[in-house]
Amino acid sequence: QSVLTQPPSVSGAPGQRVTISCTGSSSNLGAGYAVHWYQQLPAAAPKLLIYGNHNRPLGVPARFSASKSGTSASLAITGLQAEDEADYYCQSYDTSLSYSRVFGGGTKLTVL
């Protein structure tokens, strides 16, 4: 059971818009800690997609955007492309128990 909750899977047709949610609690997102998003293509290491709730690193297309409010965050992908098919993870800081960094369980995006 992950500290941050994501849907196991989402899907969309090319060109469509999809969103991936990330739900936390008062010990992580609700406490004001930033959320970061990672994309993991098949058989590859994760790659930073969004940092600090909504910022894109250099080279990440503007099709990827994210937001955070209270104990929830979401990642949006517009103009879906076949190359976007991957696993997506949210990550934040948590103060409960001895946790420090926590990940969501991951969401598999399928491009139909």
Add this chain to the structure above:
Amino acid sequence: QVQLVQSGAEMKKPGASVKVSCKASGYTFTDYFIHWVRQAPGQGLEWMGWINPNSGATNSPQRFRGTVTMTRGTSISTAYMELSRLTSDDTAIYYCARESEDEAFDLWGPGTMVTVSS
């Protein structure tokens, strides 16, 4: 070129230990924390802990205390993660990742596959 290069795949027997290395290049090693994250086959990402390459201080979740040891060699810009008392549940890809000033993992190693089998 800014990168993290990890050691090669390992196969170990239950009860043994494994030590994975992560060599940084292209930036000042001691300026950024290094984290370790693992991914069991078909599973999600699991955070294992961090090391401050400057001071050598470490932190890890309770479940890994006593089995995970993180060290570094500053002269060779390399971080190490040793996992002891291996079981089949430790079969996973082990990644090292650099933590940016924004506390995101902005640079990842390619991963090291560790297989635990009798």
